[in-house]
Amino acid sequence: MHKYGNISAPVIKRLPRYYRFLGELMDKDITRISSRELSAKMRLTASQIRQDLNCFGGFGQQGYGYSVPGLYNEIGHILGLNHLYRAVLIGAGNLGKAVAVHMSFEKRGFKLIGIFDNDKNKIGTSIRNIQVTDLDDLESFCQQNHTDVAIFCVPKNAVPDIAKRLYNLGIKNYWNFSHYDLSLLYNDIIVENVHLNDSLMILCYKISDADVASD
Amino acid sequence: MHKYGNISAPVIKRLPRYYRFLGELMDKDITRISSRELSAKMRLTASQIRQDLNCFGGFGQQGYGYSVPGLYNEIGHILGLNHLYRAVLIGAGNLGKAVAVHMSFEKRGFKLIGIFDNDKNKIGTSIRNIQVTDLDDLESFCQQNHTDVAIFCVPKNAVPDIAKRLYNLGIKNYWNFSHYDLSLLYNDIIVENVHLNDSLMILCYKISDADVASD
DNA sequence: TAGATTGTTAATCGATTAACAATC
DNA sequence: TAGATTGTTAATCGATTAACAATC
Numbered sequence: 061m062h063k064y065g066n067i068s069a070p071v072i073k074r075l076p077r078y079y080r081f082l083g084e085l086m087d088k089d090i091t092r093i094s095s096r097e098l099s100a101k102m103r104l105t106a107s108q109i110r111q112d113l114n115c116f117g118g119f120g121q122q123g124y125g126y127s128v129p130g131l132y133n134e135i136g137h138i139l140g141l142n143h144l145y146r147a148v149l150i151g152a153g154n155l156g157k158a159v160a161v162h163m164s165f166e167k168r169g170f171k172l173i174g175i176f177d178n179d180k181n182k183i184g185t186s187i188r189n190i191q192v193t194d195l196d197d198l199e200s201f202c203q204q205n206h207t208d209v210a211i212f213c214v215p216k217n218a219v220p221d222i223a224k225r226l227y228n229l230g231i232k233n234y235w236n237f238s239h240y241d242l243s244l245l246y247n248d249i250i251v252e253n254v255h256l257n258d259s260l261m262i263l264c265y266k267i268s269d270a271d272v273a274s275d
Numbered sequence: 276m277h278k279y280g281n282i283s284a285p286v287i288k289r290l291p292r293y294y295r296f297l298g299e300l301m302d303k304d305i306t307r308i309s310s311r312e313l314s315a316k317m318r319l320t321a322s323q324i325r326q327d328l329n330c331f332g333g334f335g336q337q338g339y340g341y342s343v344p345g346l347y348n349e350i351g352h353i354l355g356l357n358h359l360y361r362a363v364l365i366g367a368g369n370l371g372k373a374v375a376v377h378m379s380f381e382k383r384g385f386k387l388i389g390i391f392d393n394d395k396n397k398i399g400t401s402i403r404n405i406q407v408t409d410l411d412d413l414e415s416f417c418q419q420n421h422t423d424v425a426i427f428c429v430p431k432n433a434v435p436d437i438a439k440r441l442y443n444l445g446i447k448n449y450w451n452f453s454h455y456d457l458s459l460l461y462n463d464i465i466v467e468n469v470h471l472n473d474s475l476m477i478l479c480y481k482i483s484d485a486d487v488a489s490d
Numbered sequence: 491t492a493g494a495t496t497g498t499t500a501a502t503c504g505a506t507t508a509a510c511a512a513t514c
Numbered sequence: 515t516a517g518a519t520t521g522t523t524a525a526t527c528g529a530t531t532a533a534c535a536a537t538c
Contacts, residue, residue: 095519111522124519125518
């Protein structure tokens with residue numbers, strides 16, 4: 061059922077960071093690196109790097125280390141960046157617009173194919189050469205255009221209804237910017253959350269926890 | 276040095292979710308809940324909830340459970356939401372604009388007091404009643420207006436220079452949307468990252484890992 | 491008082507680090 | 515071959531779960 065056995069969440073979460081650092085090394089024309097050198101740059105242990113990579117395969121060479129472009133490509137492949145999953149964005153407000161314009165979807169395995177909103181003032185306008193479509197036309201659009209993923213940039217209370225419509229269309233992968241707990245809705249869906257409010261509150265915790273003087 | 280001893284990162288990351296669920300219970304006028312009931316709603320163990328909360332204090336009552344508003348307020352206080360840390364936003368592009376407009380800073384312990392950019396077309400325009408200021412005036416602004424936090428919404432390569440200027444101004448708390456690894460720059464800073472690209476790649480991994488048919 | 495549920499200690503599970511034999 | 519560094523096993527550390535005495 062899974063390509064790489066059951067890889068633990070902590071390992072998966074570190075992969076994009078490895079990918080980023082390897083990309084930077086490539087920009088500097090560094091072609092080879094040992095786990096020890098990389099661990100120093102990334103401030104983690106060499107052991108962890110070797111353990112992490114060996115979840116997926118033996119990419120290194122004893123006595124030599126790792127090929128930077130080789131490892132970069134391997135991790136890109138593990139992450140699945142060679143795919144082009146077709147995504148629709150739900151919600152063309154400030155956040156949705158920023159996500160549409162700001163993200164390099166193609167570099168990350170996705171292609172944005174549609175944007176939906178229910179605001180008559182937004183419908184018909186274009187973002188990144190994609191026309192904003194009436195949310196009422198979600199079903200007909202997705203039936204005509206194969207869709208793998210939905211991106212939720214709508215307020216919390218609008219989410220469950222839209223999620224059910226998408227689920228009924230067979231679309232079960234969600235990138236969720238809303239604060240609705242999508243993962244509780246169905247069991248056979250894939251959800252990746254971006255909770256900006258949570259992140260901001262964690263920052264608040266860190267600051268106030270360190271700042272013993274106040275309060 | 277720390278208000279609540281050394282609380283582990285996993286516990287801290289769960290706090291905003293507890294806070295959210297308790298808020299929803301309050302909206303439904305539910306005034307009391309046991310760890311068992313809450314665990315069922317949140318899909319985690321009652322044991323974990325009790326362990327998590329007891330890092331900070333004994334907020335429950337044997338035989339009764341927890342007061343929903345009581346616990347809500349306690350967690351809000353633990354998160355430090357009673358503060359109003361003064362924040363400046365660096366970068367008024369799509370992402371910066373969305374962050375400025377979309378976030379309810381005041382509910383999360385922050386107040387947005389300034390927005391900076393180096394784009395002449397943006398300087399002077401207003402976002403949320405805050406004038407976009409020339410990045411060159413960062414020092415004079417922060418000297419005149421007490422600033423606790425900086426929010427980075429600029430491209431990676433612009434970050435280190437700006438971070439150094441902020442650090443020299445004594446501003447050492449950062450909400451980082453860029454892909455520059457700020458935490459490696461100084462040791463006495465507080466960084467909370469929002470890495471949208473990483474999140475998107477993790478979604479890609481999850482989809483492609485489940486999707487054994489392809490590739 | 492009896493029932494319920496906490497706070498907390500003990501047991502288990504998983505993730506990280508250390509060590510080292512294999513090997514390039 | 516000698517030196518370096520991996521892949522992998524074993525040891526440690528930390529987080530989660532289970533159990534239960536304390537107590538409302």
